[in-house]
Amino acid sequence: MKEKNHPERPKPPTTMFKSSWSEALRGRCEVRMAESRILIGGKMFPYLIEETKRPSKPSSPMGRSSDDNSRNTSSFVPVRLNNNSSPRLHASLGSPPSSPPKSPTPKKGTRSRRDSVYDYKSEAAKKVEMIARNRDERRQRQADEKAIKDQLMHLEQHNPYWEFEQMINEFRNGLDFRPLRENDPVVENQITVCVRKRPLNDKEERRKEVDVMTVNTKNQLIVHEPKQKVDLTKYLENQHFRFDYVFDDTCTNDIVYKFTAKPLVKTIFEGGMATCFAYGQTGSGKTHTMGGEFRGRQQNFKNGIYGLVAMDVFKYLNHPKYSKMNYIVSASFFEIYGKLVFDLLAKKQRLRVLEDGKQQVQVVGLTEKVVTKVEDVLELIQKGSLERTSGQTSANSNSSRSHAVFQIILRKAGSRHIEGKFSLIDLAGNERGADTSKSNRQTRIEGADINKSLLALKECIRALGRKGAHLPFRGSKLTQVLRDSFIGEKSRTCMIALISPGNFSVDHSLNTLRYADRVKELIATDSPDDDLNDEVMINDEDSIEDFAEVDEEMLKDEERRLNVSSMEWEVLESNKHVIESCVYFHRVACDLYKASQKNGFDKNQYATNWKNLLSEMIDIQKEALMKVNEFCNILDG
Numbered sequence: 001m002k003e004k005n006h007p008e009r010p011k012p013p014t015t016m017f018k019s020s021w022s023e024a025l026r027g028r029c030e031v032r033m034a035e036s037r038i039l040i041g042g043k044m045f046p047y048l049i050e051e052t053k054r055p056s057k058p059s060s061p062m063g064r065s066s067d068d069n070s071r072n073t074s075s076f077v078p079v080r081l082n083n084n085s086s087p088r089l090h091a092s093l094g095s096p097p098s099s100p101p102k103s104p105t106p107k108k109g110t111r112s113r114r115d116s117v118y119d120y121k122s123e124a125a126k127k128v129e130m131i132a133r134n135r136d137e138r139r140q141r142q143a144d145e146k147a148i149k150d151q152l153m154h155l156e157q158h159n160p161y162w163e164f165e166q167m168i169n170e171f172r173n174g175l176d177f178r179p180l181r182e183n184d185p186v187v188e189n190q191i192t193v194c195v196r197k198r199p200l201n202d203k204e205e206r207r208k209e210v211d212v213m214t215v216n217t218k219n220q221l222i223v224h225e226p227k228q229k230v231d232l233t234k235y236l237e238n239q240h241f242r243f244d245y246v247f248d249d250t251c252t253n254d255i256v257y258k259f260t261a262k263p264l265v266k267t268i269f270e271g272g273m274a275t276c277f278a279y280g281q282t283g284s285g286k287t288h289t290m291g292g293e294f295r296g297r298q299q300n301f302k303n304g305i306y307g308l309v310a311m312d313v314f315k316y317l318n319h320p321k322y323s324k325m326n327y328i329v330s331a332s333f334f335e336i337y338g339k340l341v342f343d344l345l346a347k348k349q350r351l352r353v354l355e356d357g358k359q360q361v362q363v364v365g366l367t368e369k370v371v372t373k374v375e376d377v378l379e380l381i382q383k384g385s386l387e388r389t390s391g392q393t394s395a396n397s398n399s400s401r402s403h404a405v406f407q408i409i410l411r412k413a414g415s416r417h418i419e420g421k422f423s424l425i426d427l428a429g430n431e432r433g434a435d436t437s438k439s440n441r442q443t444r445i446e447g448a449d450i451n452k453s454l455l456a457l458k459e460c461i462r463a464l465g466r467k468g469a470h471l472p473f474r475g476s477k478l479t480q481v482l483r484d485s486f487i488g489e490k491s492r493t494c495m496i497a498l499i500s501p502g503n504f505s506v507d508h509s510l511n512t513l514r515y516a517d518r519v520k521e522l523i524a525t526d527s528p529d530d531d532l533n534d535e536v537m538i539n540d541e542d543s544i545e546d547f548a549e550v551d552e553e554m555l556k557d558e559e560r561r562l563n564v565s566s567m568e569w570e571v572l573e574s575n576k577h578v579i580e581s582c583v584y585f586h587r588v589a590c591d592l593y594k595a596s597q598k599n600g601f602d603k604n605q606y607a608t609n610w611k612n613l614l615s616e617m618i619d620i621q622k623e624a625l626m627k628v629n630e631f632c633n634i635l636d637g
């Protein structure tokens with residue numbers, strides 16, 4: 001029987017089909033084939049009908065006895081004919097039966113073989129249909145599962161973090177989003193702590209990083225920390241933070257400014273000091289926020305907080321209430337790198353910081369340029385910014401290891417007394433502060449200096465919030481030069497914590513948020529003390545000669561205090577970490593134990609996981625013990 005002689009058989013759909021067919025043609029078996037179509041679920045399915053002489057007493061492939069087929073001498077075993085031809089077909093094609101079956105010749109007047117197939121359908125064919133249907137469904141299911149698996153593998157190749165992304169999307173679907181709107185009211189705080197999340201950048205997009213920060217309301221942020229259990233199950237640890245404002249990745253510099261530094265401008269016209277810090281990891285958007293948006297390598301200084309403050313200062317100056325006050329505005333721009341201070345408006349000339357007996361601090365020789373219009377300020381910002389970044393490569397950025405301080409100072413004409421001062425600080429990358437245990441000596445020293453200055457800064461803001469608390473300004477050059485910003489009832493501070501949204505940065509972002517949270521937490525819980533300390537007022541008649549390098553003993557004392565407070569913080573953090581990990585360890589240990597109670601559990605995997613879990617527990621506890629020992633030593637003096 002040749003393929004072309006068979007009028008009803010459709011064209012073979014695939015090569016596989018062809019090869020099965022050609023094998024049959026080669027006469028490797030004597031199986032007589034006929035093709036029929038069986039209607040299943042309203043569809044026509046091509047079947048090969050294998051016509052064989054039944055042996056005396058075998059059971060049929062459907063488990064029926066040959067007696068059931070007694071109406072016919074031959075039985076028709078439908079075999080699905082498609083590119084996935086069943087093993088049965090291959091088996092029957094491959095192994096010829098011992099006695100070749102005879103072809104039934106339809107007699108005149110008798111029903112055709114085709115008719116007999118449909119007749120037969122009454123019982124056997126129904127079962128066959130059912131089996132075929134089940135098999136089709138099973139195959140469809142398998143094909144669907146494979147398609148999903150292929151799709152997931154494809155996804156995994158293109159996005160290794162797709163599972164986390166999916167979990168985060170699901171989480172977000174259940175949230176009610178009410179982000180900050182431009183017209184929301186601005187709350188006037190003495191200390192404002194807010195967070196800004198920038199969009200994923202090109203590099204993060206290329207690495208297929210997942211955005212793990214959700215800003216759901218104007219003051220709330222959720223960090224989805226990707227985690228993996230010992231048994232490799234992925235899960236998210238969702239941590240909630242609350243601040244005065246949280247700016248999502250769609251917020252512009254103008255909006256950030258409106259809620260952060262703008263309300264502080266009037267402070268300097270009312271005899272107070274205003275300070276605005278940008279705090280965060282390298283690349284999180286500190287310079288973008290403070291200096292202005294980047295267009296390629298060009299920075300638009302007009303829309304950074306420095307420039308926006310300058311514009312508002314001049315608006316205030318022109319206001320009838322202040323225009324008659326004869327204010328002179330000047331600006332300075334300097335950089336603090338470790339214990340060194342450099343003038344960014346005088347070719348990075350090194351400057352000395354001196355303190356007099358009344359704790360007044362002076363940066364000797366700092367350039368202070370008088371400005372009469374916004375353009376003058378923008379020019380100075382540009383000059384200082386270029387000076388700061390010149391000679392740097394992006395891979396080895398000094399700017400991320402130094403603090404930049406831009407100040408706008410208000411004096412009355414003819415007087416040296418400072419009426420008000422707005423300090424805007426682009427802080428060093430906070431991850432540099434954590435860099436104290438690795439790298440070379442220089443990096444370690446830099447890291448320790450940054451760490452110390454950030455801790456001192458936190459303590460000083462805390463002191464400002466507590467009124468009358470000891471001000472540990474000598475703890476770092478940064479807090480030393482900003483001393484007058486942390487004193488006085490009228491002083492106001494704003495901290496903008498910047499975070500990168502990607503999963504690679506989650507540890508650094510959490511550090512940033514915890515630091516900011518701590519500043520806010522202290523403000524929220526510490527009740528203000530009404531007994532204000534008698535602050536030392538800046539005496540503009542003091543001359544430079546009265547200033548001297550700070551006494552070594554005083555510095556040591558300050559350093560010790562700072563060490564205690566920094567160590568206390570670390571110990572408390574490690575305590576928190578041990579609590580959190582105990583919860584986690586308990587859960588995983590229970591899971592492991594439960595799994596071990598099941599039959600046939602994998603002993604090797606169990607042993608490895610249990611060992612890893614115990615080592616992890618021990619490491620965390622050892623570290624906590626080390627910290628608390630160190631703390632005890634410091635406390636013992």
Ligand SMILES: Nc1ncnc2c1ncn2[C@@H]1O[C@H](COP(=O)(O)OP(=O)(O)OP(=O)(O)O)[C@@H](O)[C@H]1O
Pocket residue numbers: 197198199201249280281282283284285286287288289293294397399400401428429498
């Ligand atoms: N909100 C934002 N929207 C769009 N792009 C941003 C945003 N914030 C930062 N960027 C971009 O991210 C990159 C890094 O930002 P930026 O230089 O401000 O970081 P940084 O925290 O100042 O880093 P460093 O500490 O190294 O100076 C820049 O290319 C900047 O344009």
